[in-house]
Amino acid sequence: MRGPGGGTEDLPTPRPGPSQDTHDSHDAAPGCASCALSTGGARLARLGLAPGRHDHVVALAGNPNTGKSTVFNALTGLRQHVGNWSGKTVARAEGGFTYGGARYRLVDLPGTYSLLSTSADEDVARDALLFGQPDVVVVVVDATRLERNLPLVLQIRQITGRVVVALNLVDEARRHGLTVDARHLTRELGVPVVPMAARRNEGIPDLLAAIAQVAGTEDAPAPLRLVHKDPALEEAVTELAGRVAGRFPGVPNARWVALRLLEGDPGIEAAVRDGTLGELATPATPVERAG
Amino acid sequence: MSSDLLDDAARLRRALPDDVGDRVVESLYTDAARLASTSVDRDDARARLTLDRALDRILTHRVWGFVAMGVLFFGVFWFTIAGAAVPSDLLYVLLVENGHAWLRDVFVAAGAPSFVTGLLVDGVYLATAWVVAVMLPPMAIFFPLFTLLEDFGYLPRVAFNLDRLFARSGAHGKQALTMMMGYGCNAAGVTATRIIDSRRERLIAIITNNFSICNGRWPTLILMGTIFVGAVVPPGLAGVVAAGSVVAVVILGIGVTLAVSWTLSRTVLRGESSVYSLELPPYRPPQLWRTLWTSIVDRTLKVLKRALMMAAPAGAVIWLIGNVHLGDASLAAHLVNALEPLGWVLGLNGVILLAYLVAVPANEIIIPTIIMLTLTLGANTVGAAPGVMLELGDDAAVGSVLVTAGGWTLLTAVNLMLFTLLHNPCSTTVLTIWKETRSARWTAVATLLPIALGFLVCASVAGVVRAFG
Numbered sequence: 001m002r003g004p005g006g007g008t009e010d011l012p013t014p015r016p017g018p019s020q021d022t023h024d025s026h027d028a029a030p031g032c033a034s035c036a037l038s039t040g041g042a043r044l045a046r047l048g049l050a051p052g053r054h055d056h057v058v059a060l061a062g063n064p065n066t067g068k069s070t071v072f073n074a075l076t077g078l079r080q081h082v083g084n085w086s087g088k089t090v091a092r093a094e095g096g097f098t099y100g101g102a103r104y105r106l107v108d109l110p111g112t113y114s115l116l117s118t119s120a121d122e123d124v125a126r127d128a129l130l131f132g133q134p135d136v137v138v139v140v141v142d143a144t145r146l147e148r149n150l151p152l153v154l155q156i157r158q159i160t161g162r163v164v165v166a167l168n169l170v171d172e173a174r175r176h177g178l179t180v181d182a183r184h185l186t187r188e189l190g191v192p193v194v195p196m197a198a199r200r201n202e203g204i205p206d207l208l209a210a211i212a213q214v215a216g217t218e219d220a221p222a223p224l225r226l227v228h229k230d231p232a233l234e235e236a237v238t239e240l241a242g243r244v245a246g247r248f249p250g251v252p253n254a255r256w257v258a259l260r261l262l263e264g265d266p267g268i269e270a271a272v273r274d275g276t277l278g279e280l281a282t283p284a285t286p287v288e289r290a291g
Numbered sequence: 292m293s294s295d296l297l298d299d300a301a302r303l304r305r306a307l308p309d310d311v312g313d314r315v316v317e318s319l320y321t322d323a324a325r326l327a328s329t330s331v332d333r334d335d336a337r338a339r340l341t342l343d344r345a346l347d348r349i350l351t352h353r354v355w356g357f358v359a360m361g362v363l364f365f366g367v368f369w370f371t372i373a374g375a376a377v378p379s380d381l382l383y384v385l386l387v388e389n390g391h392a393w394l395r396d397v398f399v400a401a402g403a404p405s406f407v408t409g410l411l412v413d414g415v416y417l418a419t420a421w422v423v424a425v426m427l428p429p430m431a432i433f434f435p436l437f438t439l440l441e442d443f444g445y446l447p448r449v450a451f452n453l454d455r456l457f458a459r460s461g462a463h464g465k466q467a468l469t470m471m472m473g474y475g476c477n478a479a480g481v482t483a484t485r486i487i488d489s490r491r492e493r494l495i496a497i498i499t500n501n502f503s504i505c506n507g508r509w510p511t512l513i514l515m516g517t518i519f520v521g522a523v524v525p526p527g528l529a530g531v532v533a534a535g536s537v538v539a540v541v542i543l544g545i546g547v548t549l550a551v552s553w554t555l556s557r558t559v560l561r562g563e564s565s566v567y568s569l570e571l572p573p574y575r576p577p578q579l580w581r582t583l584w585t586s587i588v589d590r591t592l593k594v595l596k597r598a599l600m601m602a603a604p605a606g607a608v609i610w611l612i613g614n615v616h617l618g619d620a621s622l623a624a625h626l627v628n629a630l631e632p633l634g635w636v637l638g639l640n641g642v643i644l645l646a647y648l649v650a651v652p653a654n655e656i657i658i659p660t661i662i663m664l665t666l667t668l669g670a671n672t673v674g675a676a677p678g679v680m681l682e683l684g685d686d687a688a689v690g691s692v693l694v695t696a697g698g699w700t701l702l703t704a705v706n707l708m709l710f711t712l713l714h715n716p717c718s719t720t721v722l723t724i725w726k727e728t729r730s731a732r733w734t735a736v737a738t739l740l741p742i743a744l745g746f747l748v749c750a751s752v753a754g755v756v757r758a759f760g
Contacts, residue, residue: 230314
């Protein structure tokens with residue numbers, strides 16, 4: 001229930017989602033938000049992930065209605081209206097915060113259940129995470145619906161290891177008699193899992209510390225390697241991942257790329273064709289990008 | 292080179308079964324389920340989802356769900372109407388009566404030329420003062436109440452209730468959600484249709500979003516309901532009847548949305564309705580103070596700001612057309628006379644139609660524009676200058692201005708309420724529709740269809756009333 005512009009107008013650096021915005025991307029071919037014919041910087045800007053005057057870029061992902069907007073507000077101190085329903089945030093919000101002397105730019109991605117490219121929202125989130133290479137991806141997870149939220153976490157973990165899981169709504173989970181073992185999840189996922197209740201500002205300091213730790217680390221965990229039960233699929237993924245790694249040496253998430261190619265994901269196929277995928281092989285360090 | 296990779300992928304894909312996508316998803320969900328089951332400890336004894344379930348049993352019931360919906364919305368409007376009366380009076384006396392007279396004195400004392408005083412004080416200031424007095428109190432009550440319902444998790448239940456009706460109209464169930472957004476702002480509602488993937492259903496949702504009463508139109512409805520509809524019954528019932536009339540317009544809007552969706556999906560936008568899953572969020576106790584704060588800052592002030600920004604130039608325009616004379620009458624008088632026949636057919640009048648032309652940028656300023664035009668043009672007929680006749684104060688003053696100077700009847704008010712529901716979207720919304728559809732044709736349809744319906748409905752009501760009354 002906001003004014004035109006989806007409520008981004010109060011934010012410091014408003015920028016609507018790349019797939020819809022036609023003003024920013026007039027230099028790109030129509031319908032190609034992630035084409036790599038331009039320089040990396042311009043592409044990142046179009047994905048909404050250019051660091052600008054900030055040291056680190058943090059992307060905020062999560063299923064719809066997990067309290068993503070609440071976490072966003074808690075981190076940035078902004079008071080964007082938060083609604084108790086799915087799909088509330090359509091346009092992308094951006095904000096910034098400072099922690100431990102470093103300046104962070106926070107980009108709120110559309111809430112999605114997966115990154116399997118079945119809707120415009122999922123494409124936006126997928127492109128931002130894969131090609132934008134944010135320094136940290138915060139995945140907001142609803143502790144009361146863990147099973148339904150984990151598929152997205154697992155997909156993001158297959159793309160990158162620079163992840164912090166914000167286990168939100170633990171207060172609500174407690175009321176429903178649910179206890180989530182965050183330490184077990186941390187072990188299984190290989191990334192920090194921070195229990196929190198963003199509405200009450202509980203756990204925000206821990207989340208900030210975890211973000212800073214992941215942003216500052218040189219060796220983030222490798223992308224998660226999920227083994228597929230189906231032997232034929234597993235074999236095909238392994239074979240194709242080898243070719244992907246051969247063609248684009250150093251791509252960190254070759255298995256995930258291979259899986260998407262096997263499924264015929266048009267966005268990834270385009271990235272193979274025009275070489276965008278190759279740019280993932282040389283991950284820029286946060287310091288270089290800040291300049 | 293790189294196409295080799297795609298060839299490899301295609302070759303490997305051919306070797307795999309067709310349902311490879313399903314298998315990938317399946318294995319992903321198996322992993323997620325395993326991880327969830329080992330991480331979550333469930334204390335069934337303490338599980339208290341029962342309250343949620345009990346609430347849902349009522350609020351999403353086939354019959355009671357609709358009854359609850361009516362009662363809740365009715366309560367919100369009644370509270371708004373009853374609560375806005377006193378602060379409205381106060382602001383009116385402060386800003387319109389005293390403020391205007393005082394500012395006028397200051398300008399006259401400073402020796403400002405009369406057209407400067409007229410343009411700035413009688414035009415710009417008076418229009419903005421009217422907007423604040425008329426709009427601020429109902430908005431300051433209505434928005435927090437609506438936001439509380441939203442935060443509680445009620446809106447998705449409304450969507451759930453309406454889903455069946457939308458599906459039967461050949462539209463997407465998510466249209467109920469974008470409709471809810473439209474109750475705040477149609478431009479936001481149109482943007483929200485991005486959640487609908489099918490272009491056909493998205494167009495239906497965009498075209499019909501205008502039938503959700505937006506921020507700018509609530510005050511018009513609430514005011515008309517209060518002054519005219521509430522006034523025909525004994526004072527004890529006035530609030531209830533006034534609120535009921537607003538609810539009736541809202542329900543009519545839902546009916547029109549469904550009817551237009553049905554017609555579109557059977558004519559120019561033919562096709563199947565998509566299946567989707569609607570997640571009903573848990574009921575969450577709203578955080579009262581934060582909700583009050585954000586709804587006042589985020590919505591009330593934002594809408595008010597927009598209204599003021601539109602009201603200031605509109606005030607200048609009103610003063611100018613009221614004071615620039617062409618031959619024997621003012622420009623406004625010429626325009627009103629030209630529009631009068633059409634206004635009469637629609638059961639409205641020339642002033643209202645002219646106000647809608649002046650207020651194309653924002654619906655928010657319709658009522659202030661109508662009042663100012665009526666005062667400017669009606670001043671001669673009742674022998675009073677603007678400012679003098681307003682000493683009656685409050686809503687009664689607005690009513691008496693419109694009745695004595697404007698010649699309004701109950702029919703005028705009811706048809707204005709109908710026309711408020713059924714007319715072209717504001718220019719911001721039209722621009723948003725163009726941006727979202729990139730189609731001049733569909734933008735034109737979305738703009739002209741509501742106003743055509745409005746003409747049809749208003750003219751029919753006026754015809755029937757005149758034939759029998």
